[in-house]
Amino acid sequence: DQQVKQNSPSLSVQEGRISILNCDYTNSMFDYFLWYKKYPAEGPTFLISISSIKDKNEDGRFTVFLNKSAKHLSLHIVPSQPGDSAVYFCAASAVNQGGKLIFGQGTELSVKP
Amino acid sequence: EPEVTQTPSHQVTQMGQEVILRCVPISNHLYFYWYRQILGQKVEFLVSFYNNEISEKSEIFDDQFSVERPDGSNFTLKIRSTKLEDSAMYFCASSWTGGPGQYFGPGTRLTVT
Numbered sequence: 509d510q511q512v513k514q515n516s517p518s519l520s521v522q523e524g525r526i527s528i529l530n531c532d533y534t535n536s537m538f539d540y541f542l543w544y545k546k547y548p549a550e551g552p553t554f555l556i557s558i559s560s561i562k563d564k565n566e567d568g569r570f571t572v573f574l575n576k577s578a579k580h581l582s583l584h585i586v587p588s589q590p591g592d593s594a595v596y597f598c599a600a601s602a603v604n605q606g607g608k609l610i611f612g613q614g615t616e617l618s619v620k621p
Numbered sequence: 622e623p624e625v626t627q628t629p630s631h632q633v634t635q636m637g638q639e640v641i642l643r644c645v646p647i648s649n650h651l652y653f654y655w656y657r658q659i660l661g662q663k664v665e666f667l668v669s670f671y672n673n674e675i676s677e678k679s680e681i682f683d684d685q686f687s688v689e690r691p692d693g694s695n696f697t698l699k700i701r702s703t704k705l706e707d708s709a710m711y712f713c714a715s716s717w718t719g720g721p722g723q724y725f726g727p728g729t730r731l732t733v734t
Contacts, residue, residue, distance in 0.1 A: 550728075551627075552712070554725075597663075608669060608679075609664075613662075
């Protein structure tokens with residue numbers, strides 16, 4: 509099941525610079541997309557989401573962009589901070605599926621001081 | 622800040638044994654979920670639960686699995702006869718609306734030997 513894909517297993521960024529995490533999906537029935545952050549030995553923590561009727565959602569340092577025609581979304585973190593170092597999961601859900609989230613494989617972000 | 626809690630944090634069991642993983646969702650949430658993450662793989666949806674019944678389940682959630690909300694606070698996942706391949710992190714999640722913004726617990730690491 510590869511409905512949601514994160515093709516970069518890892519990303520390293522300098523503190524203060526922009527981090528861009530990418531996600532692709534195949535199911536055109538997805539109507540909501542989310543980003544979760546996960547530290548080791550903890551559960552995923554909700555970060556930011558976007559409805560399929562929008563193309564951008566911003567919350568502080570975090571912005572999610574959605575390109576429906578390309579079936580692509582990205583998470584921008586600016587400026588990146590060492591505390592942002594974690595695994596970031598892209599997830600998607602489709603209406604009438606009981607809230608089921610389909611996750612990508614995750615991208616491990618390392619922000620170096 | 623309210624949070625989802627899970628017990629135990631780590632469960633070791635022998636193949637063929639029954640295990641019950643416990644979760645206390647956020648108190649005013651109405652929708653409950655179980656996910657699992659096998660080491661090195663993506664987070665996978667198992668089941669969603671609302672109004673005392675399963676609303677959606679995945680192919681993984683076969684007859685060996687069951688869920689229950691035995692009282693007003695706990696939400697449990699039972700695996701009747703564990704297999705080696707059931708070894709994984711199991712995450713409970715809950716939400717107020719049944720939409721995609723789910724809050725995850727810290728997980729239970731299940732090790733089947």
